[in-house]
Amino acid sequence: MSPPPIRLFNTMSMQKELLETLVPGKVGIYVCGPTVYSYVHIGNARTFTSFDVVVRYLRYRGYEVTYVRNYTDVDDKIIKAAHETGEAPVALAARFVEAFREDAQALHLLEPDVSPRVSQTIPEIVAIIQKLVDKGYAYESQGDVYFSVSRDADYAKLSKRNLEELCVGERVQPGDQKREPLDFALWKAAKPGEPSWDSPWGKGRPGWHIECSAMSEKYLGASFDIHGGGLDLIFPHHENEIAQSESATDQRMAKYWMHCGFLDLEGAKMSKSLGNVVRLRDALTRVDPEALRFFFLSTHYRHPLNFADKALADAEARLEYFYETLRKVDERVAGKDFAAGPLHGEPGRFRAEFETAMDDDFNSAGALAALSGLFALMNELTDKPPVKDKAMVGRTLQALREEVRRVSSVLGLFEDSPAEWLLRRRDRAVRERGIDVAQVERLLGERAAARAAKNFAESDRVRGLLKEQGVEIMDTPGGTVWKVAPAST
Ligand SMILES: [Zn+2]
Structure with a gap:
């Protein structure tokens, strides 16, 4: 070799x-x-x-x-x-x-x-x-x-x-x-x-x-x-x-x-x-450790880096996007067995891009750019798949998920379970924004009841109430999840 x-x-x-x-x-x-x-x-x-x-x-x-x-x-x-x-x-x-x-x-x-x-x-x-x-x-x-x-x-x-x-x-x-x-x-x-x-x-x-x-x-x-x-x-x-x-x-x-x-x-x-x-x-009381790593690694190690609240918030929002994508993908394909067959696109190309960047003086910024492409493809495949063949979509998502696992040990990122990471992030945002979790849960219950009764006007009204409190809800195959909306600046 x-x-x-x-x-x-x-x-x-x-x-x-x-x-x-x-x-x-x-x-x-x-x-x-x-x-x-x-x-x-x-x-x-x-x-x-x-x-x-x-x-x-x-x-x-x-x-x-x-x-x-x-x-x-x-x-x-x-x-x-x-x-x-x-x-x-x-x-x-x-x-x-x-x-x-x-x-x-x-x-x-x-x-x-x-x-x-x-x-x-x-x-x-x-x-x-x-x-x-x-x-x-x-x-x-x-x-x-x-x-x-x-x-x-x-x-x-x-x-x-x-x-x-x-x-x-x-x-x-x-x-x-x-x-x-x-x-x-x-x-x-x-x-x-x-x-x-x-x-x-x-x-x-x-x-x-x-x-x-x-x-x-x-x-x-x-x-x-x-x-x-x-x-x-x-x-x-x-x-x-x-x-x-x-x-x-x-x-x-x-x-x-x-x-x-x-x-x-x-x-x-x-x-x-x-x-x-x-x-x-x-710093780690204010920002998630992986988000801080992401912030460090998004600039080449030899370049100067400016530590600023805005940049940390951006890094954490970016990491949230990555983890939300992983949660979606896991819900879709974890533990499922898709018969062997062709893949959509070339999932392996992201690894090649990642390695090319890292081989060039450990360019972690370039490596993260390659990962962004990978996550964009994951989102496309889960939200609006460009191909009809569901098995092909599933196989490709599994292959991409495997690529994320492979590089996460190099960057020390995405090492958490998506659900746990997102929950920790939400808990911190809840504390920072003073959101009343008991009230959120009560409203979510009301909305679920309204939906079950097919009373969509009421369910939309409750969604609006939650939004006013800075809470966003998403209905996923695994049930309804909520997060704290980004602070308006
Ligand atoms: Zn020394």
């Missing part, structure tokens, strides 16, 4: 390249994970969703994937947050690891194969720093250890930054332990009240960048296939990872570097200082 032709944009070469893995059929991927000093925000959630789909698609394409995503549980921000709450830094970090796992599960993110933590990787971190010191790439200074950037001939090859420009305005401040302004800390001498570990340079803790060099090598080897993260990590974090790893091992760290674009909030940059950071768990 020849490997599938997946192309991906490599930040290192700044172009799309064919995926040719180091070991045929296998992929090692490392993604920089969260710093667990607070709840994960939606910008990071977008990045992790993007790589979640990358991993799922590689598996769908038959690759054996090892997915590593770390937890930064030793960090200045954690120490600061712990001082504010009065907790031990390690305890605070452990609490937010658990919170992250809950949030990730709510968003249907796959658990990575390995989720290493800094606090559990100290021996490997110390070993790689020692190697850098021994090879002359790093130096000790009063209990700190720094990487000497001027020793690394190809420093900044990922970000293509100019070293002289980087140095402008930078100088070694009085009290700094480092020799040159661009040098960065690999190890920091312990300060009172901070978590610390023994090392050849005395008690201390790792700097931020070195953990990813140590963890990726530990679980994926000195050289591996894909390294991913948010766009904001290119410089200095990924640059410093490359400098550390490649100086220590004399091997290319990662073959492909993938970066996820920024997420803005209602047109503005999301930042702590602006006070407009949205936590994932808060």
Whole structure:
């Protein structure tokens, strides 16, 4: 079997390249994970969703994937947050690891194969720093250890930054332990009240960048296939990872570097200082998790994305349309046996379109467009079938439904039963709009009685009453169902 032709944009070469893995059929991927000093925000959630789909698609394409995503549980921000709450830094970090796992599960993110933590990787971190010191790439200074950037001939090859420009305005401040302004800390001498570990340079803790060099090598080897993260990590974090790893091992760290674009909030940059950071768990009280995934995936992962209430509402309405279609199709064909025979159109073409889009740098927006075509055909076949042969319509709907199942595991969408998803959506809309469910049910009963008595004027009147309250009803083969009508804006 020849490997599938997946192309991906490599930040290192700044172009799309064919995926040719180091070991045929296998992929090692490392993604920089969260710093667990607070709840994960939606910008990071977008990045992790993007790589979640990358991993799922590689598996769908038959690759054996090892997915590593770390937890930064030793960090200045954690120490600061712990001082504010009065907790031990390690305890605070452990609490937010658990919170992250809950949030990730709510968003249907796959658990990575390995989720290493800094606090559990100290021996490997110390070993790689020692190697850098021994090879002359790093130096000790009063209990700190720094990487000497001027020793690394190809420093900044990922970000293509100019070293002289980087140095402008930078100088070694009085009290700094480092020799040159661009040098960065690999190890920091312990300060009172901070978590610390023994090392050849005395008690201390790792700097931020070195953990990813140590963890990726530990679980994926000195050289591996894909390294991913948010766009904001290119410089200095990924640059410093490359400098550390490649100086220590004399091997290319990662073959492909993938970066996820920024997420803005209602047109503005999301930042702590602006006070407009949205936590994932808060967002999930307002929008369905699959609708949030749909919103993330409807823009290519490298492009900027604007998080806005209107866009979320649109995503949820779109998902409702998809689930309503699936409910209709399930009512029509689930569990039925249509004799073998020809199909209408070419149901298989949607899979080809889906794969073509995903093969092209994991273009989930294109993949969703292919799915839209599939759902449009499902609706046509259920509402106004273009062919008279009912068995052919049924067979084709079953084939299309199977295609939806096949791709839903790649996107992490449509994983719910349509009836349950629609009910949850309705419950939330009922709460938001303050609709009296008991009254709705009573009116539905009156309408059913009127219909049974063939009193259609009365049944229409009751339908009108429901509509005034924002309730839409649909008579389906499975009985009458109702939903909350879209809010008029
Ligand atoms: Zn990293």
